[in-house]
Each structure stands twice: as C-alpha cells, then as structure tokens.
Amino acid sequence: MTSTKAHDVPVQELDRVTIRFAGDSGDGMQLTGTQFSRAAAVFGNDISTLPDYPAEIRAPAGSIPGVSGFQISFSASEIHTPGDAPDVLVAMNPAALRANVRDLVPGGAIIVNSDAFTPPNLAKAGYATSPLADDSLRAYTVFEIPVSTLNARALDGLDMTSKQVDLTKNFFALGLMFWLYGRTMETTLAWIEEKFGSRPMIAEANRRALNAGYAFGETTELFHETYRVAPAQLAPGTYRNITGNEATALGMLTAARLADRQLVYASYPITPASEILHYLSAWKNFGIKTFQAEDEIAAIGAALGASYGGALGLTGTSGPGMALKAEMLGLAVMVELPLVVVDVQRAGPSTGMPTKTEQGDLLQALFGRNGESPIPVIAPATPAECFDLAIEAWRIALHHMTPVVYLSDAFLANGSEPWRIPELDSLADLRVANRTERAGFYPYERDPETLARPWAIPGTPGLEHRIGGLEKLDILGTISYDPDNHHRMQLLRAEKIARIARDIPPLEVFGPPEGELLILGWGSTYGAIRSAVERLQGRGLKVAHAHLRHLNPFPANTGEVVRAYERVLIPELNLGQLRMLIRSMFLVDAEGFNLVRGKPFQISEIQAKAEQVLGDR
Amino acid sequence: MTDQLAPSLADAAPSKLTRKDFASDQEVRWCPGCGDYSILAQTQKVMPDFGVPRENIVFISGIGCSGRLPYYMNTYGFHSIHGRAPTIATGLKEARPELMVWVVTGDGDALSIGGNHILHSMRRNVDIRVVMFNNRIYGLTKGQASPTTEFGQKTKSTPTGSADYPIHPLVVALAAEASFVARSVDTQTEHLQGVLERTGFHRGSAFVEVLQNCNIFNDGAHRAFTDRDVRDDRMLILEHGKPMIFGKNRDLGIRLDGLRPEIVRVGEDGITLDDILVHDETSEDPTIHNMLARIYWPEFPVPIGVIRNVPRPTHDELVDAQIRDAIARQGPGDLARLLRSGETWTVQ
Numbered sequence: 028m029t030s031t032k033a034h035d036v037p038v039q040e041l042d043r044v045t046i047r048f049a050g051d052s053g054d055g056m057q058l059t060g061t062q063f064s065r066a067a068a069v070f071g072n073d074i075s076t077l078p079d080y081p082a083e084i085r086a087p088a089g090s091i092p093g094v095s096g097f098q099i100s101f102s103a104s105e106i107h108t109p110g111d112a113p114d115v116l117v118a119m120n121p122a123a124l125r126a127n128v129r130d131l132v133p134g135g136a137i138i139v140n141s142d143a144f145t146p147p148n149l150a151k152a153g154y155a156t157s158p159l160a161d162d163s164l165r166a167y168t169v170f171e172i173p174v175s176t177l178n179a180r181a182l183d184g185l186d187m188t189s190k191q192v193d194l195t196k197n198f199f200a201l202g203l204m205f206w207l208y209g210r211t212m213e214t215t216l217a218w219i220e221e222k223f224g225s226r227p228m229i230a231e232a233n234r235r236a237l238n239a240g241y242a243f244g245e246t247t248e249l250f251h252e253t254y255r256v257a258p259a260q261l262a263p264g265t266y267r268n269i270t271g272n273e274a275t276a277l278g279m280l281t282a283a284r285l286a287d288r289q290l291v292y293a294s295y296p297i298t299p300a301s302e303i304l305h306y307l308s309a310w311k312n313f314g315i316k317t318f319q320a321e322d323e324i325a326a327i328g329a330a331l332g333a334s335y336g337g338a339l340g341l342t343g344t345s346g347p348g349m350a351l352k353a354e355m356l357g358l359a360v361m362v363e364l365p366l367v368v369v370d371v372q373r374a375g376p377s378t379g380m381p382t383k384t385e386q387g388d389l390l391q392a393l394f395g396r397n398g399e400s401p402i403p404v405i406a407p408a409t410p411a412e413c414f415d416l417a418i419e420a421w422r423i424a425l426h427h428m429t430p431v432v433y434l435s436d437a438f439l440a441n442g443s444e445p446w447r448i449p450e451l452d453s454l455a456d457l458r459v460a461n462r463t464e465r466a467g468f469y470p471y472e473r474d475p476e477t478l479a480r481p482w483a484i485p486g487t488p489g490l491e492h493r494i495g496g497l498e499k500l501d502i503l504g505t506i507s508y509d510p511d512n513h514h515r516m517q518l519l520r521a522e523k524i525a526r527i528a529r530d531i532p533p534l535e536v537f538g539p540p541e542g543e544l545l546i547l548g549w550g551s552t553y554g555a556i557r558s559a560v561e562r563l564q565g566r567g568l569k570v571a572h573a574h575l576r577h578l579n580p581f582p583a584n585t586g587e588v589v590r591a592y593e594r595v596l597i598p599e600l601n602l603g604q605l606r607m608l609i610r611s612m613f614l615v616d617a618e619g620f621n622l623v624r625g626k627p628f629q630i631s632e633i634q635a636k637a638e639q640v641l642g643d644r
Numbered sequence: 645m646t647d648q649l650a651p652s653l654a655d656a657a658p659s660k661l662t663r664k665d666f667a668s669d670q671e672v673r674w675c676p677g678c679g680d681y682s683i684l685a686q687t688q689k690v691m692p693d694f695g696v697p698r699e700n701i702v703f704i705s706g707i708g709c710s711g712r713l714p715y716y717m718n719t720y721g722f723h724s725i726h727g728r729a730p731t732i733a734t735g736l737k738e739a740r741p742e743l744m745v746w747v748v749t750g751d752g753d754a755l756s757i758g759g760n761h762i763l764h765s766m767r768r769n770v771d772i773r774v775v776m777f778n779n780r781i782y783g784l785t786k787g788q789a790s791p792t793t794e795f796g797q798k799t800k801s802t803p804t805g806s807a808d809y810p811i812h813p814l815v816v817a818l819a820a821e822a823s824f825v826a827r828s829v830d831t832q833t834e835h836l837q838g839v840l841e842r843t844g845f846h847r848g849s850a851f852v853e854v855l856q857n858c859n860i861f862n863d864g865a866h867r868a869f870t871d872r873d874v875r876d877d878r879m880l881i882l883e884h885g886k887p888m889i890f891g892k893n894r895d896l897g898i899r900l901d902g903l904r905p906e907i908v909r910v911g912e913d914g915i916t917l918d919d920i921l922v923h924d925e926t927s928e929d930p931t932i933h934n935m936l937a938r939i940y941w942p943e944f945p946v947p948i949g950v951i952r953n954v955p956r957p958t959h960d961e962l963v964d965a966q967i968r969d970a971i972a973r974q975g976p977g978d979l980a981r982l983l984r985s986g987e988t989w990t991v992q
C-alpha cells in the first residue's frame with residue numbers, strides 16, 4: 028500500500044458482472060450506482076439496474092433500516108434483469124454489509140470501508156463482534172479498505188469540514204470500481220463539472236475523491252486481477268439509459284404530440300408514482316399542464332374534466348390511490364371519454380410496503396368498480412417499454428373512446444435499462460377528430476367498427492348535450508331506466524372493449540410454438556422469465572415464453588397459445604391474479620408461481636420452478 | 645389548443661339569446677313546489693346577459709336533487725358523481741380556460757362528501773361558479789340529515805334529533821379563500837337573478853349559497869325569516885357601499901360593539917346612520933365578511949347578497965402564464981431533443 032507506482036495485474040474477461048453498492052442513505056449510494064451505470068452504458072454494455080431505497084426518509088444513520096442500495100448488472104451480451112445475486116458488494120458500513128451479504132453469490136467479493144467498522148456502528152448493525160475480525164465472511168473474498176481515511180488524505184488542504192469531506196467518500200469507492208472494471212472516469216468527471224461547476228471547491232473535492240479511488244486501485248497490491256466486460260451487440264441506434272417512470276412520462280408527452288392535443292396530468296403524490304408528476308411538471312415549455320390535486324379522486328376528476336374538454340386527461344398513482352379512483356373510473360366508463368390512469372403498483376394491501384414492488388393490482392384494475400365496468404388494461408414489461416406502452420395506452424383510449432389503465436410497478440418505475448431512442452416520425456399518428464358536424468349528431472351513436480361514441484367537446488356550436496353517470500338511452504344519450512335499454516348498453520360497453528382485441532398485436536411466443544411448457548407472464552416479470560427461459564432452452568428443454576402487454580382484452584390468439592402446451596406456468600408477484608383470469612377464460616389448468624416479498628423474481632427461482640414443473644410430469 | 649387563451653367574458657359577442665334558448669327539451673322532474681324550479685328559472689333567465697355563446701357554457705353537477713339541473717340547461721352539461729363536480733370543473737378549466745363553467749351542488753354534495761374539493765377549488769381560485777342549493781337536508785336520498793341540518797332536528801336518520809352541529813356554508817367558503825361569496829333565496833327571484841348575474845360576471849372561484857326549500861323532506865326550513873310578512877325584519881340585504889340597514893321601516897342596522905355585531909335602531913339613543921356598518925364587499929380583510937357569513941336568524945337578520953368580492957388572478961391564468969414564461973425562457977419544447985437528453989451513445 029506504500030508503493031505509489033502502478034503495478035501490473037492480469038485482466039480477466041467476463042461476460043456479465045453484477046455489483047451492488049450499499050451504504051447508509053446519507054452515503055450517496057444511489058448516485059454512485061447511477062454514475063457507474065452511465066459509464067457502463069456509454070461504454071456499450073447492456074445494463075439493467077435496480078435501486079433499493081430505504082422506506083424511511085431519515086432512518087437513524089448506521090442502522091439497518093437506513094441502508095440504501097443500488098444494483099447494476101452490466102454485460103457483454105443482452106440481459107433482461109439487474110441480476111439475481113451480486114458478484115461484488117461494496118459496503119460502506121456494517122449495516123450495509125449485514126443487510127446485503129446474504130444476497131451475494133458464494134465466493135463473491137466484498138469491498139468494505141473498514142473505517143466505518145467502529146464499535147458503535149457495529150452495534151447499530153446488530154453485530155456483537157466485527158465480521159471482519161471473526162471468520163463469518165469466510166465464504167467470500169473480503170477487501171478491507173480504509174476508504175474514509177484515504178479519502179480524507181486525498182482532500183487534505185481543501186477548506187472543508189470533516190463532515191463535508193466524508194460526504195465525498197462514495198466517489199472514492201466509485202473511482203476504485205472504475206479502475207477494477209477498466210472504465211474511464213470521463214462520464215463522471217463531466218457530471219461533476221456540470222453539477223458543481225459553480226461551486227469549484229465541491230467539484231474539486233469530488234474529482235480528488237474519484238481520482239484517489241482510481242489511483243488507489245492502481246497502486247495497491249490488494250487486487251490480483253482486474254476485469255473487462257466487453258461491449259454488447261445491441262441493435263444499431265442511439266441509446267440512453269432510462270427508468271420506467273421517466274419512460275412513462277416521456278411516452279405520455281410524446282403521445283400528446285402524436286395526438287396533437289393538450290396533455291393535462293393530474294396527480295396526488297404517492298410512492299412510487301410521484302416522479303412522473305415531477306418529470307411532467309418540469310416540462311412546462313412543452314405546454315403540458317400539470318395539477319397536483321387535493322387527493323386521488325380530485326386528480327382523476329380533473330383528468331376526466333380535461334378529457335371532456337378535448338385534452339388528454341391523464342392521472343397517475345399507486346395502489347391505494349387506485350382504490351380511491353374507482354368511482355370516477357366508473358363514471359369514465361359510463362360517459363365513454365378517453366382517459367389514462369397510470370398505476371405504479373407497490374406492495375399492498377393498504378399502505379403495505381410503499382417502496383417495494385408487487386403485481387397486486389391487476390384484478391383491482393380490471394374489476395375494482397361497481398357494476399359491469401369494462402376497462403382496457405395494459406402493462407409494460409421493461410423500463411424502456413414504458414415509453415411504447417404509454418403511447419399504446421393513448422392509442423386505445425383515443426380510438427376506442429374509453430378509459431385505459433396502465434399498470435407499471437415499483438420495479439419498472441425505478442429500474443433502468445438502455446433505451447433505443449425512437450425517431451419521432453417513426454411513431455404512429457394518434458390524431459382523432461372531434462365531432463363538429465351538427466346534422467345527425469347523437470351523443471351515443473357509435474362507430475360501427477369500434478363502437479366508439481363521438482367526442483363532442485364543449486365549445487362546439489350546435490352540439491350542446493348532457494352526459495353523466497346515469498344510464499344512457501342508446502344512441503340519444505338521454506337518461507333511461509328502460510330495462511332492455513340497460514341490458515343493451517351493458518352489452519355494448521362490454522363489446523366495445525372486447526373488440527379492442529381486433530386492434531392489438533397477437534401474443535408472441537418465444538420458443539417452440541407448442542410443447543411441454545409455456546411460461547406466461549405480464550409486467551415487470553419479463554426479464555426474469557425471459558432469462559430463465561433462455562437458460563432452459565440452452566439446455567435443450569422445450570420451454571416457451573409468452574408475455575402479455577394487453578391484459579384486457581387479451582390478444583385474440585391468447586387461448587390458442589395457452590392451449591398449445593401441456594403445462595402453463597404463470598409466475599406473478601401476487602397470489603395468482605392472471606392465473607385466475609387465464610383459467611376462467613380459457614379453461615386451462617395453469618399453474619402459478621407466486622412470490623410476494625416486495626422483490627422481483629430471480630432468474631434462478633423461475634428456472635428452478637420450471638425445472639420442477641417439467642420434472643413432475 | 646395549448647395557446648388558446650381565454651377571451652374575457654366582456655369581449656364575447658353580444659348575445660341575442662333569450663331565456664328559452666337555455667331550456668333543454670328534457671322534462672323537468674323535481675317535486676311540484678320544490679325550490680329548485682325557481683333556481684333553474686332564474687339561472688336560465690340571466691344566462692343571455694353574459695353574452696357568452698351557449699356552446700361555451702358548461703354546467704357540471706354532483707349527485708342530489710340539485711344535480712339534475714344540467715339536464716334542463718341547453719348548454720353543455722355533465723352530471724357527475726357525488727361531491728366531485730368541482731374536480732371535473734377544475735380539469736375542464738385547466739384544459740379549456742375560455743369556457744364559462746358552473747358547478748351545481750347541494751349542501752350534502754358540497755359540504756359533506758365533496759367538502760375537500762370545495763376547499764381546494766376555492767383556494768386555488770379556479771374560475772368556476774359554484775351554486776349550492778341549501779335545503780338543509782338530503783333530498784334525493786329521501787330525508788337524512790345534512791351538514792347544514794339544525795342541531796337537534798329530527799330527520800329520517802336522526803329520529804331522536806341530530807347530535808351534529810351544523811356548519812355555515814359561507815364561513816367555509818371564506819375560510820377556503822373563495823374570491824366571490826354570496827347568498828340568495830329561491831323565493832326572492834329578483835334578488836336571486838341579481839346575485840346569479842353578479843356571479844356570472846365574476847372571474848375566479850365563486851361560491852353562492854341559495855337557500856332552497858325542499859317541500860317534501862324539510863319544508864319551511866328557511867320560512868322563519870323568508871316568509872313575505874317577516875322577511876324585511878329578518879333578512880339583511882347587503883349592498884356594496886351601503887349601510888347595513890334592514891327592517892320594514894328601514895330603521896334597524898348592524899353596528900359593531902368592539903368586535904361583536906349588534907342590532908341597533910337608527911334614531912334611538914342618539915344612534916345615527918353614521919354608526920351603522922357600511923358593507924364593503926371588496927375588503928381584503930375578511931373579518932366583517934366572516935361576521936356576515938355567521939350571523940343568522942333568530943339572533944340576527946340573515947344577510948343576503950354579495951358578501952365578498954376580491955378578484956385575484958385565476959388558477960387557469962396562472963397555469964397558462966407559467967407555460968408562457970417557460971416557453972419564453974427555454975423556447976418551445978423540442979421533443980426530439982428531450983428524448984435524447986442525458987447521456988446518449990450510439991451503436992453502429
């Protein structure tokens with residue numbers, strides 16, 4: 028450690044590496060992880076990331092609830108998940124070590140900030156003795172590095188408090204990781220300049236910390252090899268890294284452009300959906316109107332009012348807010364106006380685990396209203412796909428004059444992956460016309476193909492009419508209590524939504540078109556299922572994967588697909604909601620694989636379950 | 645649609661419409677004798693005065709007997725769900741600032757299930773005109789107590805008398821910072837027209853309480869002071885800039901004793917007109933307005949008229965201004981560039 032000369036260490040080529048950065052929530056682990064992700068993405072790796080925020084905003088420093096983590100998987104080939112188990116854990120304190128070590132692969136590497144392993148910190152993490160001193164970590168390779176001390180030394184001479192100095196130690200760790208994985212520091216140096224340019228001392232401190240970490244790697248003899256992960260072969264195009272929430276926000280804005288209509292986003296803050304409000308509120312120069320409502324009911328009411336006025340009325344929330352919106356969604360069904368409701372699902376019931384992921388709202392989205400109240404439901408499968416499905420939500424809402432529920436979840440919302448940025452002129456035209464012609468105007472006369480009713484917005488002369496939640500007389504739209512009319516209208520509303528199946532792509536199958544096992548999924552389980560199926564297929568097993576984006580109505584060929592296999596396995600982060608639908612609609616004996624731990628599936632879990640199902644035959 | 649800003653109401657072309665033009669073809673179906681008929685009639689009567697084209701007027705209601713009003717107006721109308729009309733109106737105004745939007749509601753709709761939305765639509769100064777029909781009962785659901793039902797009153801849901809203290813709707817409106825607050829009575833048709841007309845010309849959050857008789861479930865709830873032979877002595881007609889004088893002989897007045905209002909007789913005990921409070925609806929300070937919103941029969945005459953009128957920029961104007969500012973500062977949004985923002989890389 029005393030040598031200041033760079034020494035040569037062998038370089039090992041790896042296909043894929045998964046790193047988890049963990050520390051106290053004050054340690055800047057999200058930033059560290061994001062910076063590493065950017066560098067990997069810009070280098071050309073395929074990447075997938077997952078932050079793990081502590082639930083409490085200000086949990087006591089050094090405690091287990093205060094641990095914040097960020098996992099990144101980067102690879103020389105295509106990947107679909109942030110990785111099951113980290114190969115490397117960077118732990119900035121004992122609590123971070125304790126909270127994360129059991130996730131590590133056997134034999135994995137642990138890099139710890141040994142300075143933080145003080146008796147009080149060990150006590151806060153619940154360690155009776157230091158895990159660095161006993162042999163509890165013997166299954167791993169542990170690198171003890173006095174990060175705080177080394178970093179403080181590097182910043183020596185700067186006019187900063189020791190507390191300020193300590194805040195930069197995460198960049199020391201980041202610099203070290205850059206060295207270990209053969210990355211340049213360019214992207215992070217540029218970021219420091221952009222972020223702290225106006226505060227030269229802070230910028231200098233962060234630069235020094237980063238460089239010192241990198242230089243430490245070069246000079247220390249602790250590491251016997253470094254690693255390289257070659258760029259992946261991604262489809263040509265311009266890429267950026269994107270989270271599901273940002274992709275959702277961008278997709279909604281883009282949809283408004285494609286529809287050539289005003290976007291009005293009304294929302295009440297709730298984890299993990301709030302970011303969508305933050306993004307859209309910041310894009311005022313795009314003409315977006317955002318409205319932070321007094322509650323979720325007001326939010327959907329405002330969105331519906333905006334749609335009534337001819338705008339794209341959009342609202343976003345999570346499960347508890349979704350419950351509050353139910354009555355207004357029913358009104359939207361009755362008045363047949365376009366409206367999109369984003370539900371970024373989180374672990375329920377009730378307040379549940381707000382920062383954790385789950386797929387528990389599928390049946391709520393489909394059926395959580397009074398009366399027969401059919402609503403199209405769609406769900407993106409990956410963070411980047413949130414962009415496409417946001418546009419798809421509006422395509423359906425506008426062409427079929429209906430509210431649409433868009434189900435994201437905490438995993439998609441916060442997770443990120445490279446996104447191939449589309450050319451705007453390659454996207455579908457979403458424009459639909461308002462009704463303006465007076466002659467023959469009836470508020471509930473339907474398009475013969477889609478059964479959509481005309482969109483006659485206030486301000487249109489001669490089309491003054493009244494709508495509302497009371498049952499409508501077919502065609503005329505006046506109030507009606509006629510029994511046969513009510514029956515007819517119920518069937519018409521159901522048929523209108525069912526016909527959307529004609530207008531959506533068929534369910535695609537990855538793998539053999541028929542055979543022993545189909546794994547059917549929806550939403551954010553895509554990555555884990557696809558990776559597991561790739562592995563199973565690699566071993567010669569006849570396993571296929573199909574992933575639903577449209578959950579109501581299902582693609583027209585869904586029945587055909589699920590009936591083509593001997594066994595159908597449906598992994599879900601709920602207790603079997605899609606399975607219930609598939610069984611009841613197609614009479615197939617689908618099996619569930621259901622884990623509700625607030626965490627995404629691991630690839631290995633799905634793989635093992637599939638093997639078990641196949642082995643059972 | 646983004647750039648379309650609201651023309652002021654005064655700019656609108658003079659209308660040649662009449663009351664009839666505002667009546668829809670739907671058969672009106674309130675109970676015979678219901679106060680709602682008069683409110684509908686006065687509403688239809690004043691509509692032509694605003695010079696707003698019929699297609700630019702929207703009536704949005706919640707659920708209750710009052711909620712049926714939009715069906716009878718030949719304008720755009722939206723009969724929504726219980727208590728939530730202000731939310732829909734807020735979103736509509738956000739999307740379409742040029743529209744003239746009325747919200748029709750009841751004492752239960754506005755103050756019970758919809759209380760939160762009244763509070764927030766008023767404080768935001770959303771440019772909507774809320775007309776609350778106060779019959780002090782749940783009419784549509786056949787006679788349960790409402791938030792304005794008298795303490796101790798027997799209703800279907802309070803057979804031994806209501807144990808809930810009622811609220812004063814206008815105190816709520818003032819607390820919520822409505823920029824226009826007024827009261828009128830279903831049976832005083834000219835007064836009601838006058839108030840509705842003032843309401844229509846106001847820009848911003850307006851809250852109007854109309855004392856309305858539900859002759860089926862709460863008959864005579866306001867009769868003690870609205871009856872023809874007592875009303876001069878028991879009601880106080882507010883006029884901006886005029887002393888608060890009432891009584892058959894126009895000799896009773898409201899005077900402040902410290903912070904407390906009291907009734908005095910002009911000409912007695914040396915009291916002159918100069919001692920009587922002068923109504924100032926435009927006063928920023930709401931103290932006197934609050935007092936007027938609270939005083940009630942039998943302790944005091946019931947004030948009717950415009951209590952408060954303090955225009956300020958409306959929510960839709962502020963939202964539009966922020967967008968214009970952002971465009972002026974940053975230029976109109978370039979979507980292709982936004983999609984490419986942050987770190988990008990190219991794969992050949």
Ligand SMILES: Cc1ncc(C[n+]2csc(CCOP(=O)(O)OP(=O)(O)O)c2C)c(N)n1
Pocket residue numbers: 707708709710711726749750751752753754777779781782783784785790
């Ligand atoms: C969510 C919901 N809860 C309850 C009702 C039943 N409901 C309809 S109107 C009403 C009360 C109406 O009272 P008010 O607002 O005073 O109107 P009025 O009929 O007196 O004009 C109630 C409780 C409903 N329609 N929706």
Ligand code: SF4
Pocket residue numbers: 673674675677678679680709779783784857858859860861
């Ligand atoms: S129940 Fe009362 S408020 Fe309703 S229509 Fe009849 S009289 Fe009017």
Ligand SMILES: [Mg+2]
Pocket residue numbers: 708750751752777778779780781782783790
């Ligand atoms: Mg009532």
